[in-house]
Amino acid sequence: MSSPQIPLTVIGGYLGAGKTTLINRLLRHSEGRRLAVIVNDFGRINIDAELVESRDGDTINLANGCICCTLGGDLAMTLLNLAESANPPDHVIIEASGVADPAQVAQYGHMPGLRLDGVIVLADAETIRQKARDKYVGEQVCQQLHAADVLLLNKVDLISPETQQAVRDWLAGQVPDAHVIESARGEVPLPLLLGDGEERPFTQTERRDTAVSPSTEHHHDLAYETWSWEGRGPVQEAAFRAFVAQLPAGVIRGKGILRLAGEPERRVIFQLVGQRWSLKPGDPWGDTPPQSRLALIGLPGSLDSARLAAAFE
Template sequence: MKNIRLPLTVVGGFLGAGKTTLLNRWLREAHGLRMAVLVNDFGALNIDADLIAATHGDTLALTNGCVCCQIGDDLGRALVQVIESATPFDAVVIEASGVSDPWRIAQIGMAAPELSLEAVVVLVDAAAVAQQSRDPLLADTLARQLRSADLVVLNKADLADAATRAAADAWVEATAPGTPRLEATQSAVPLALLSGLPGPAAAAGACSVAGCTHGHAHEHAHDHHPPDHGALFQTWSAQPAAAFGIDALRDFLREAPPGLLRLKGWLRTGEAEDGEAAWCELQYAGRHGSVRRTAPPRDGRAAVVAIGLRGQLPAQALARFFG
């Protein structure tokens, strides 16, 4: 059996799309889960002073157990430091620079057997991207970022009128057809939706309003409030008693029903050679899915949790498959 690997999420998007705001929000929402956030520049991240416990060279230790590492010129070295940390982390998040291709960064992370790529999340400025995409100097960079995405967040939707939002949505669909996408204000995207943090119960609970706090590093000063996560997102969960075939699970993820944004679970897959129950971990985020053998969960119970936009989550299809 493979050891449990650290879930890796790469956050990309052009300059000013809201990546820094998203990272600050996720750090605020960690709730005891240890994240390692790798960034190019601490100054740009602008973490609230009351969240910083200590500074050690290129590393910030936060009061909630998370850390931020400044990448510098060597992403590989920063990843090794995270992987070899004396105190294990629950997840790794890498912020790609505003002009870089997040898929190239994801490939570096995938080269480490201790990491498991969960999703490439690309933020798009809904108020500006239609105009930016018409600039020949920017068009290629924007398109490359988008084509690597498992999920596209049309951010700053509150700053765009209906026609501008429609133009942004049309450009995203034309550039990366079929890629799941959602609108957001001030990068208000639940951590559980994207990060691959452990625990089905945690994933479901983090979508509630009570489990969300609002970040402070906003890139635009205005009075709009982030949307109610409970109103935007819907969860579905089950504790299947049956055993599932690995191939059947992979086929399901390959043809995942429309409306599914996030899926995670631990399921039985029959018996192992020693007669004990065999288990697998199931992951799906946007367009990226994986099934891999793993150790049994601590409580010995199968569980699966799905997240989607309210009214679009394919609950019936999930119930038919997982029972």
């Protein structure tokens, strides 16, 4: 069995978009996950004193198991140390500076022991259009938007519904393939940002004995919903690729173990974050009966259970 890779997420966005607020929320509400968050400056991360367990140079250890590191100088070495530590984190998050290209930072996600999970770019709903037109920073702002797998339109509480719709329309013209989540004060359900917390595509409790079992769960209090499907028959790769290509923009995340017709001896691993998705060879089935399992996480109303399941009939 191959060793699991640690997922790495890059959080980017221009100055003032709300990255620090979002990172504060992640550190405080990690939902049992051991996050390693690499930031540019401790001074801007207002960590509650009661959360701090210890501090050692460039690292703060939190009582909830998370750690916060400053980008001292060598990002590659910092990531390598995390990946090779005796007790590695469940997920690594890098805060890109407000003037950085998140796509370049994301290349570190291809280092040994790591897996690029996705690039999340924040945009200030109140100022993004103005900054994108600015003759000095506009090109940089637009570059950041185009790097996003998931675009977090933040601070929507500061604008009117009419302006909010105008910003949506503008974004649709600028980055038509973007998967957009709207938020106020960086309040976003963790599963939408980082998945469900399981690096393995499925936990034991998610497994069912039925041949095909589509289901949708609505989490109205958290403003997202999930859909899952299982099937024992082989899946045609071309048909599955067509299925992914037609997913609604509201589908933010997906994962799965697939029994592809063209790969009968081994699992094929499916991962999706926003517009980024992949199919990669997994471990051989061995003595495990081959079976496909698929799960999606999306915004409310984006997951039509009957329509999604029909693609596998």
